Every structure is written in C-alpha cells, then in structure tokens.
Amino acid sequence: MKHRTFLWFILPTLSAMILFIALPIVSVFIQSLHVGHEQVIVVSESCGPFGCTPTTSIDLEATAKLQDEQPLGKFNGLSTYTNRSHLAFQELAEAWRTTQTFGEFWDQVFNLPFYRALIFTLTYTAVVTPMVIALGLAIAVGVNNLPKFLKGPSIFISLLPFLVTPLVGSLILYWMVDADGVIGATLQNIFDDPSLSLKASTALTWVMLIVYGVWHMLPFSFITFYAGLQTVPEDTMEAAQIDGASKWQSLIHVIVPHLAPLMSFVTLMMLMDNFRVFEPIVSFSAEAHATSLSWIIFNDLRESGNPLYGSAGATSILTVIGVVILLTPVLIRTWRDFNRKAH
Amino acid sequence: MATKAQNRITPLTIISFALVAIWLIIAAFPFLWTLWGSFKVQSDFFSKADWRNAFYGINTIKETGSAFTGAGYHGAWVQEEFWRNVLNTGIVVFFTVVISLTFGTLGGYALARSGFRYAFWILMAALVFRAMPHITLVSGYMLPFFEWNIWGLLPTTIIVLVAINQPFTLWMLHSFFLNIPKDMDESAMVDGCTRFQAFRHVIIPVMWPGVVTTGLFSFLLAYNDFAVTSMLLSAENETMVPAIASFLGTTQVQGNVMFAVAAVVSATAPLFILILFFQRQIVSGLTAGAVKG
Numbered sequence: 001m002k003h004r005t006f007l008w009f010i011l012p013t014l015s016a017m018i019l020f021i022a023l024p025i026v027s028v029f030i031q032s033l034h035v036g037h038e039q040v041i042v043v044s045e046s047c048g049p050f051g052c053t054p055t056t057s058i059d060l061e062a063t064a065k066l067q068d069e070q071p072l073g074k075f076n077g078l079s080t081y082t083n084r085s086h087l088a089f090q091e092l093a094e095a096w097r098t099t100q101t102f103g104e105f106w107d108q109v110f111n112l113p114f115y116r117a118l119i120f121t122l123t124y125t126a127v128v129t130p131m132v133i134a135l136g137l138a139i140a141v142g143v144n145n146l147p148k149f150l151k152g153p154s155i156f157i158s159l160l161p162f163l164v165t166p167l168v169g170s171l172i173l174y175w176m177v178d179a180d181g182v183i184g185a186t187l188q189n190i191f192d193d194p195s196l197s198l199k200a201s202t203a204l205t206w207v208m209l210i211v212y213g214v215w216h217m218l219p220f221s222f223i224t225f226y227a228g229l230q231t232v233p234e235d236t237m238e239a240a241q242i243d244g245a246s247k248w249q250s251l252i253h254v255i256v257p258h259l260a261p262l263m264s265f266v267t268l269m270m271l272m273d274n275f276r277v278f279e280p281i282v283s284f285s286a287e288a289h290a291t292s293l294s295w296i297i298f299n300d301l302r303e304s305g306n307p308l309y310g311s312a313g314a315t316s317i318l319t320v321i322g323v324v325i326l327l328t329p330v331l332i333r334t335w336r337d338f339n340r341k342a343h
Numbered sequence: 344m345a346t347k348a349q350n351r352i353t354p355l356t357i358i359s360f361a362l363v364a365i366w367l368i369i370a371a372f373p374f375l376w377t378l379w380g381s382f383k384v385q386s387d388f389f390s391k392a393d394w395r396n397a398f399y400g401i402n403t404i405k406e407t408g409s410a411f412t413g414a415g416y417h418g419a420w421v422q423e424e425f426w427r428n429v430l431n432t433g434i435v436v437f438f439t440v441v442i443s444l445t446f447g448t449l450g451g452y453a454l455a456r457s458g459f460r461y462a463f464w465i466l467m468a469a470l471v472f473r474a475m476p477h478i479t480l481v482s483g484y485m486l487p488f489f490e491w492n493i494w495g496l497l498p499t500t501i502i503v504l505v506a507i508n509q510p511f512t513l514w515m516l517h518s519f520f521l522n523i524p525k526d527m528d529e530s531a532m533v534d535g536c537t538r539f540q541a542f543r544h545v546i547i548p549v550m551w552p553g554v555v556t557t558g559l560f561s562f563l564l565a566y567n568d569f570a571v572t573s574m575l576l577s578a579e580n581e582t583m584v585p586a587i588a589s590f591l592g593t594t595q596v597q598g599n600v601m602f603a604v605a606a607v608v609s610a611t612a613p614l615f616i617l618i619l620f621f622q623r624q625i626v627s628g629l630t631a632g633a634v635k636g
Contacts, residue, residue: 001457005538009453010465013446013509020506021472024483031486071490135366142363145356152622154363157371159618159625164374165567167584168607171591172373175604180389182376182397215369220629227630247355276476279569282588294478294570301482301574309486316479323474331467338463 025320032313035076036306039063073310080314087318088112114315117291118322123206124292125274128213133266135214136221137259141251143222144229155223162219170212170283177208205289212280217273221266228262229255271326293319374611381608382411385601415605419590425606427579428586431497432566435582438501439565440558443508447561448554450509451516452542456525466517469510477507477570484575495577503575504565511564512557518631519553520546556628559621566614583610 001009040062045052082089095108109115143154161169176183179197188196198204232255240250278294281287287295293315300312376397380388383403390396400410407414419425454462484503488494523546531541566584573585581589587610590603618625 001453001538003459006453006457006459006462008539009449009542013450013513014465016446016502016506017469017472017509020484020503021475021480021510024480025475026483027487028479028483031483071486138359138362139366142359145359146363154367155626156618156622157367159622160374160615161370163563163567163614163618163625164611165569165584165614167567167569167588168610171587171603171607172377175389175600176373176376178389180391182394185391186394218366219370223626223629227626247353272474275474276478278476278478282569294476297476297478297482298570298574301478301485307485309482312482316482319476319479323476324471327471327474331470334467334470 028313028316031072031309032080032317033076033078034073035080035310036073036308037063037066037070040066076310080310084112085311086114086314088114113291113296117293117296120206120290121275121277121292124210124213124277125271127210128217128274129267129270131214132217132221132270133263136218137225139218139222140225140229141255143226158219158222161215162217166216166279167283169216170280173212173215174284202289205284205286208284209280209286209290213274213277217270220269224262224266225259228259232258268330275323275326293322377604378608381415381601381604382413384412384414388601388604415601416609418599418602419605419609423590423602425586425609428581428583431580432582434497435501435504435572436562436565439504439508440561442501442505443512443561444554444558446505446509447512447516447557448550450513452520452546454513454517455520466514469513473510473514477568480507481570481574488575494575495580497580500572500575503571504568507571508561508564512561515557515560515628515631516553519557523549556624556631559617559625560628
C-alpha cells in the first residue's frame with residue numbers, strides 16, 4: 001500500500017489515539033509536575049471592646065483569580081513523586097533506620113498509601129493470574145469431555161461472569177457475602193459468631209477480592225483453552241495412547257505443550273487486565289483494607305470540589321511505568337519475531 | 344472414533360466433571376439469586392435470620408401480600424428515574440460502536456495491507472495503549488475538559504470511549520483483514536479501481552462477520568465502562584453504571600438497597616440477551632487473537 005493511501009486510511013484512528021491516549025499521557029505528566037494553589041490568606045485585625053485580635057481569613061476572590069490564571073497550579077518539579085503519598089523516599093529511609101526487624105519495616109511501608117496500593121495490585125495480579133490459568137485449563141478439559149448437548153449451555157453460563165459489567169458483577173457478589181446476605185449470614189450461623197464479617201478483616205477482604213477476580217476472569221482462559229483443545233492433533237493423542245500413556249499423562253505431555261502458546265497469550269491479557277483492578281474495590285467498599293493503583297487515582301480525582309490533579313498525575317505516571325515494565329518481555333519477544341520474519 | 348478405553352470412567356473423569364459442575368454453579372448462582380431476590384423486599388433479600396426467607400419471601404408476603412413485588416423496579420425506574428440513565432447508555436453505546444467500527448475498519452485494513460515497518464510500530468503502540476489503565480488517561484482529560492468547558496457532555500464521553508476502544512478494535516480487525524486474501528482487492532485494483540474503491544466494492548461486502556464480532560466487544564467496553572463514565576459525565580448525563588454506583592451512596596442511607604438491586608438486574612438483562620444471540624461470535628472473537636498468535 002502506498003504511504004499516501006495508508007495515511008488516509010489510518011488517519012481517523014491514529015488521530016483519535018494520539019489526541020485521547022498519547023496526549024493525555026503527556027498532559028498527565030505535566031500535571032504531575034504541578035501542585036494546586038494554596039488558598040490566599042489575608043490577616044486582618046478585628047477590634048472589639050477587649051482590644052484587637054488578628055484573624056486570618058481566606059481571600060476567595062484572590063484565590064479564584066490565581067486559579068483562573070494558572071489552572072495547573074504552581075510548578076512543583078518532581079516533589080509530588082517523592083512526597084509521602086507517592087514514592088515516599090524520606091519515609092522509607094526513616095522506616096529503614098528506625099525499625100529492627102524486617103516485619104516492622106514492612107508494617108511501616110504498608111502504611112504508605114502508594115506502597116499499600118502497589119502491594120495489593122501486585123498481589124492481586126500475581127495470585128489471580130496463575131489461578132485463572134490453572135482452573136481455566138482444568139475446566140476446559142472437563143467441558144471438552146462433556147456430552148455434546150451440554151457443551152453449548154456450559155459455555156453460555158461460563159460467559160456470564162466474564163461479560164457482566166465489573167462493577168455490577170462485584171456488587172452481586174458483595175451483596176451475597178454481606179453480613180446480611182446469603183453467604184455472609186450462613187457463615188455467621190455456621191461459626192455461630194454474629195460479629196463475623198468478611199469486610200472487617202484485611203486478609204478476608206483480600207481473599208474476597210481475589211475470589212471475585214478469579215470468578216470474573218476464569219471464563220476468558222477457559223474459552224481460550226477450550227478453543228485450543230479443538231485443535232489438538234488427533235494423531236498425536238492416538239500415538240500417545242498406543243504408547244500406553246494414561247489420560248493424565250497425555251494431558252501433561254501432549255495437551256499442555258500444545259496449549260503453551262495460548263498460555264502466554266492468556267497470561268499477557270490477564271496481566272494487563274488484573275493490573276488495572278479497580279471496580280471491585282468500589283463495589284466492595286474495600287478501601288479501608290485494600291486499595292489499588294487505579295483506585296487511588298480515582299480517589300484523588302474524586303476529592304469533591306478540589307481534585308488533586310498533581311497527585312493523581314504522579315500516580316498515573318508511576319502506573320504507566322509499571323505497565324511498561326510488565327509488558328517489556330512481550331514487546332521484546334514481538335520485536336524479535338518481527339525481525340525474524342522480516343529477514 | 345471413541346473406543347471403550349477412552350470412555351472408561353476413571354477417577355480423573357469424575358473429578359473433572361465435578362469441577363465443571365461446581366464451576367457452573369458458582370458462575371450461574373449469583374445471577375439467579377439476585378434475579379430472584381430483586382422481586383423481594385429488603386428484609387428478605389438481606390435476611391439476617393434465615394437465608395430461606397429470600398427464597399420463600401416470608402416478609403414480602405407480610406408487607407405486600409404476595410410473594411413477589413416489583414417495588415424495587417418501580418423505585419429505581421420511576422422514582423429514581425433510572426430510565427434516563429438507560430437512555431444515556433443507549434446513546435453513548437450506539438455512537439461509540441458505530442464510530443469505533445468506522446475508524447477501526449479503515450485503520451485495520453490499512454495495517455493489514457501495509458508491509459512497512461511503521462505499520463508494526465503502530466500496532467505495538469496500540470498494544471501498549473491497550474494496557475493503559477483507563478483511569479490514568481481519565482486523569483489527563485479532566486483538567487483540559489474543564490478548561491474548554493466540554494466536561495460532562497455525552498459527545499465528549501463518546502469520543503473518549505472511541506479512542507480508548509481503538510487499540511483493541513485495530514488489533515482485532517487487523518488480524519481479521521489478514522485472513523481476507525490480498526488477491527481480492529489487488530485484482531480489483533488491477534482492473535482499474537483505486538485503493539478506496541477496491542475497499543468499498545470488494546472488502547466491505549465480505550467484512551461483516553469480523554465487524555460484527557469486533558462490534559460486540561466495542562459494545563461491551565462502552566457498556567461496561569465505569570472509570571471514564573463516572574469521571575467525565577455530569578449528574579444529568581450519567582449512564583447506567585455510574586448511576587448504580589451513585590445509587591449505593593444515596594439509597595443505603597434511605598434503606599432502599601432494593602432499588603440498586605433492581606437496577607443491577609436491569610443492567611445485566613441486555614448482556615444476557617446479547618450472549619444468548621451472539622454466543623458463537625463472542626467465543627470466536629475471544630479466541631481470534633489467541634489462535635492466530
């Protein structure tokens with residue numbers, strides 16, 4: 001295709017992506033270098049019968065004017081990145097110096113908002129991804145062995161948790177595990193502990209969020225592996241059987257290697273989607289026990305009346321860096337593949 | 344041909360069937376439960392005493408005289424005017440899908456037919472963009488949109504959703520167009536068509552299966568989005584998902600959780616119908632990227 005024609009064809013999509021994906025990243029970066037204006041304070045003396053006292057008040061007019069002139073706020077350099085709500089170098093060093101054991105240090109780190117969110121996001125990604133892949137494979141093998149008339153309905157049911165709106169899906173689960181919901185109340189009855197609540201403990205909240213993550217993402221790996229199973233060469237399976245392989249052995253030595261390329265694809269998609277975990281934290285109102293990177297950005301922007309653009313921007317840039325690090329292996333591999341094809 | 348040895352019931356088969364059965368129950372039960380419970384009163388659906396109340400509707404009978412009540416739906420749709428949000432979702436989703444597909448087919452076709460290195464780089468950039476958490480982009484929109492006074496409007500949200508949708512749409516349609524033989528449009532060009540005429544008369548008639556599949560996923564992205572719609576729409580332009588989220592804040596105070604339950608069921612119903620009719624296309628779309636590598 002000629003360069004010129006290519007340009008015309010690609011123009012709409014490319015301009016949409018540049019304007020609304022690439023430029024916002026630049027804009028986020030600029031925002032992150034600024035910090036909101038402080039309110040203009042005027043000190044005035046108010047004199048009464050008992051003498052004069054200085055009172056401070058906010059000069060609303062001057063504050064609004066300043067805001068109008070420089071909507072970005074004032075230049076702050078990289079300080080937002082290093083402050084307590086983000087990378088918190090000072091607090092980290094302090095914690096390292098003052099704590100004796102690694103556990104204590106860890107506790108202190110866990111109290112810093114950015115690290116708290118990062119730790120949860122990474123844990124969530126690292127736990128949900130392998131679980132989804134293993135269970136998805138197991139269920140795909142199971143469904144593949146089902147009688148034909150059951151396969152369609154099984155796939156239909158399995159698609160529901162994946163395609164349902166994440167906010168809605170997590171709400172549905174949340175209502176069930178709520179203290180008055182069907183699972184929550186039943187657990188209380190079983191353990192005979194009316195104060196038992198899945199929401200009250202950090203560990204249980206994490207477990208709940210991870211269970212939701214597996215429930216929501218499992219269908220994707222299941223469907224992908226199920227499609228892959230349809231392409232397993234029959235000859236190889238037969239050969240394995242003739243050689244005396246049991247079902248388990250042929251699963252491990254024939255099917256799994258056949259599905260290996262699919263696994264890397266599923267892993268990639270899982271990493272991308274799990275890293276942005278966000279909606280379940282809103283639905284479960286889990287922010288007291290678990291926050292994610294996406295959630296703290298959302299929280300900064302939501303600050304009513306006075307969104308913290310600088311802080312949200314800094315977290316966003318750090319998140320983007322995280323995504324790029326996560327994707328590097330894939331990008332390098334694709335680049336090598338492309339070069340191999342080209343030569 | 345299945346032999347006896349293959350069909351023999353081993354512990355492994357039993358375990359794998361049991362696993363499938365458990366999964367199907369876990370997948371379906373929450374939906375059935377919420378659908379059933381949405382026709383009950385709150386003291387039944389959230390029953391501390393006995394979960395069977397939600398099943399039989401003891402309190403629902405006491406309060407309303409019948410085992411099923413539409414009070415939650417009435418409250419959500421009429422009292423809280425959920426229909427406005429449904430209408431907004433309809434507008435946003437329709438335009439997002441149409442515009443995304445128009446942009447995406449043109450771009451995907453060009454990428455599939457261009458062998459130059461920059462096509463590869465555009466696809467790689469799209470992959471990185473696909474991985475960006477949406478909320479990071481949203482934090483870049485807010486300030487400029489406020490400055491230009493276009494915050495809160497439906498068209499703004501539509502164009503943002505279109506852009507966020509592009510990386511995925513491009514990848515999907517690119518791999519779809521790769522499967523349409525090059526000879527088709529090239530022979531049309533030999534016969535004197537321009538590139539665009541070849542696209543118009545040869546490619547467009549055969550591209551619909553791929554476009555429908557991609558469209559389903561664009562629909563899902565726009566329909567399911569919370570990060571963009573909750574931050575970029577003003578209260579009167581809210582779509583369904585942020586409306587449900589804001590229901591939670593207001594209704595829990597008033598003790599009308601059932602409004603939110605009814606709204607949740609209403610928002611899930613279209614997805615249910617979508618899967619019912621397009622199951623095959625959704626499955627093929629999910630696996631398209633994977634199988635081709």
